[in-house]
Amino acid sequence: MEKENLTSRRDFLKLSLAATGLTIIGGGILSSLGCSKTQNEISQEKTLQENQTQGREGIKNKRFAMVIDLSRCRNARKCVAACQSAHHLRPEQFHINTYRMQDAEFTQPYFLPKPCFHCENPPCTKVCPVGATFKRSDGLVLIDNERCIGCRFCIAACPYSARSFNWFEPKDSEKDKDKIYDVELNVPQKKGTITKCLFSADRLRQNELPYCVSACPNGVFYFGDLYEDAVTNGTTKETVSFSELIRQNGGYTLMEDLGTKPSVYYLPPKNRIFPFIYEGKTSLEKQNEEED
């Protein structure tokens, strides 16, 4: 009995020694693997960090503004499509959308493209508890999804409803899995974070017009730098003086009484070259019909 017990103890000791050795070696191998992985991560993180720092720094000596000529919009929705494909948005998510507007019963309806207004005094950035959304030196209001915690305070604060939330897996989440997050493009989109119009900050860095502006077939959008007092039409590529354009056409901003000072200006739907044609129905109209 005792002998048996002894051998078993010896066996046990041997086994435990071997196991400890194995664990140490295995641990060493694993930790070295882990080390190489973290190094990889560091190199990736650096580029992500670079993206984040670049995203927070505005383009020097620029102050971007957009002018939208309501008399030319005929709801082609090319701006919406170009934007959604560039920023990998689901069909129900909009950075820019065109709305059918009618101000009063006897006024003429018109179409209104509405991006983010990149306010000079943005209410959305004030409420962010983690500093994920910010205003840059060139006037753009962007969001860093790596920092966003998805509290949606900014959605509540924005009077223009310019922000949307990634409630579901983003559109190209499988394809974008390995991409490094770009603050200026907001790709890959991340579930549980905010997404918003960026004035195509990545294109502006390359001195190109935003996606929506260059996609419009009807010359609705003007975009440019206020310091230069010049805006360029995305369709005709004609450059005009910003102050002249606003002065001659009676340009205005939306909800200026809130003190937000938007960077997007509208020209009234006057002398329209396209008649207002809308064959579909708004959800409100359908609802009213059902109630009747």
Add this chain to the structure above:
Amino acid sequence: MKKNNINIFLIILIILIFFSFSGYSQNTNWEVPSDKKTVKNSVLTSKNVVEKGKSLYEKNCQSCHGIPLKNNGISLFPPPPDVGSQKVLSQSDGELFYKISVGRGSMPSFQNVISDEGRWSIIHFFRQLSQKKNVQKLKNIKITYFCVDSSQRINVEVFGENEKNEKLFISDAEMDFLIKRNFGLLLLRSEKTDFQGKTSILFSQNLPADSLGNLEIIISLKEDSRFDKVEVKLTKKWGIIPKTMNFNEIRALWSLRARSPFWLIFSYFGVVFGVWFGIFYVLFLLLKIYKSGGKNL
């Protein structure tokens, strides 16, 4: 089975032919009411009228129809025709006027945008295009300029050579003075050269320039029936440096913690530490009473 396949093929073929034909008919036949066809141009032609028509064309039509006689309209369906082509010029004045006024598909209606007189001037501009087609072009076009820094003026002279290599001053040529902007060229003014091929432009004193005060000026000779387009670029320190504002350097509710003033940080932390100190002091006194266990009472 085989017969069925052939039948389906035939049906598809018929549908395709029908569609291509309907597309074709839409492409070519734009019926104008007969009473509108015979309407006469109510504006008499003159050099000024043609000029007006040209500038209206450039502003409203050129973005789709392209530069006349260049066939460089944008690709739409049906394609916007070149206004110098036979397809356009073979139509009567009344037909053209009707089409410009009413529009169809991607061709907008200009009834409310351009006055009647303006639309007739555009038609006059189309008509004189056919007269300009076969002229020998001048070569070796040169633009020479002289800048007067004190008054911010540029004097320009344009000349070229004919087939016999004789030097000729180009009169009555249109010159654009443009400045470079972030996304394109801003047209400051268009000037015509006089009979000696000379023109000049006075630059405004308060043009916004880049951060160094430099203006990149482009002098462009517009293409004509007599010559091709020529451009000259120059840089002048004639602009004013715009007052820039860094949104991150001003103090706002949304600005960073680093921008908060010292008195605010001091009073905030003063209040916070004061309150906590009071609470802990009370707790400390209570502990002291407890420890004494009522011995001193």
